[in-house]
Amino acid sequence: MQQILVVDDELEHLNALCELLQGGGYQVLRTSRPERALAIAESQRPDLVITDWDMPGLSGIELIRQLKAHPATRDIPVIMCTGSMTTAAHLETALQAGAVDYVRKPVEPIELRARTRSMLQLAASYRQILAKEQELARQNELLNQQKQELHQAAITDRLTGLHNRAYLVDQLSREFSNSRRYGRPLSCLLLDIDHFKSVNDRHGHLVGDAVLRHTAQLLSRGLRRGDVLARYGGEEFVLLLPGTPAASAQALAESLRASVAQAVWVQGELSLPLTISIGVADNLAGQAEDETALLRHADAALYAAKRQGRNRVVVHAEPVG
Numbered sequence: 001m002q003q004i005l006v007v008d009d010e011l012e013h014l015n016a017l018c019e020l021l022q023g024g025g026y027q028v029l030r031t032s033r034p035e036r037a038l039a040i041a042e043s044q045r046p047d048l049v050i051t052d053w054d055m056p057g058l059s060g061i062e063l064i065r066q067l068k069a070h071p072a073t074r075d076i077p078v079i080m081c082t083g084s085m086t087t088a089a090h091l092e093t094a095l096q097a098g099a100v101d102y103v104r105k106p107v108e109p110i111e112l113r114a115r116t117r118s119m120l121q122l123a124a125s126y127r128q129i130l131a132k133e134q135e136l137a138r139q140n141e142l143l144n145q146q147k148q149e150l151h152q153a154a155i156t157d158r159l160t161g162l163h164n165r166a167y168l169v170d171q172l173s174r175e176f177s178n179s180r181r182y183g184r185p186l187s188c189l190l191l192d193i194d195h196f197k198s199v200n201d202r203h204g205h206l207v208g209d210a211v212l213r214h215t216a217q218l219l220s221r222g223l224r225r226g227d228v229l230a231r232y233g234g235e236e237f238v239l240l241l242p243g244t245p246a247a248s249a250q251a252l253a254e255s256l257r258a259s260v261a262q263a264v265w266v267q268g269e270l271s272l273p274l275t276i277s278i279g280v281a282d283n284l285a286g287q288a289e290d291e292t293a294l295l296r297h298a299d300a301a302l303y304a305a306k307r308q309g310r311n312r313v314v315v316h317a318e319p320v321g
């Protein structure tokens, strides 16, 4: 049943109003002390408030302002009962304070019922719209979250949790253009686990997978903001170092190589010494005309590192002449 709070300091008037509304099938809350009305509205959340204007202690206008200032009671519609002397300016003040309608005293029963009914219908529609809006906002948030998760999955390598090849290709192209535009160095490291095939062959693919995860973790340590580490494929990783020339990249590559060589991989009884080979190239001195060439140079340096015995770092050298 819909609930209406009636506020009037004149008991006779209060009783008459309440009777009228109860006769209309509404549940009525009442108070003759306007300063209590806010607390009642807050705890009972009536569907409508009907208040007298002229009351000692707290005027109807002041009560409306308090109701509107409070989040819990802000949306409860208020009808103001006004005296017969009320002017248009008074009514304007009431509407500005937040009253949605008014009835003049002495109250015409049919008028009060009509206004009450339409206000309650309006309030119900408003509540429905509000609930739909909230539901829409919730669904929107869920959708954005799913989009974000999908995007994250699309750029992540599932086995190692590093970025994947697709992301690397995007970033390489972006970083290459940026470094060219701002005349900044860009280094590319191609890192490959040595004799990884024999890990798989001797111990199985599950151990091979664990070794890949272990290596990915070691390589991730000590990366700086802006560095991009990705699993390029199989047992190959790429590390992009924007703002870093090959000489500094070589030092970092050397420390990565050493950290993998020092950290023996252990699982139960099994312990495997692992090493990686690294090819380093940068875009300086116009060596790499585009990002593909940069990657190709790093690959050539990696190939040289493998040929020279593995577990080493080789920097791509500019061909002489």
Ligand SMILES: Nc1nc2c(ncn2[C@@H]2O[C@H](COP(=O)(O)OP(=O)(O)OP(=O)(O)O)[C@@H](O)[C@H]2O)c(=O)[nH]1
Pocket (backbone or CB within 6 Å): 159, 192, 193, 194, 195, 196, 197, 198, 200, 204, 205, 206, 207, 208, 209, 212, 233, 234, 235, 306, 310
């Ligand atoms: N366990 C596992 N193995 C993979 C995965 N992707 C590629 N491989 C294996 O990685 C191995 C790569 O071997 P190769 O390219 O011959 O190189 P390598 O044995 O590391 O030898 P070098 O690079 O010359 O030192 C192959 O046996 C692939 O099957 C993976 O996701 N998990």
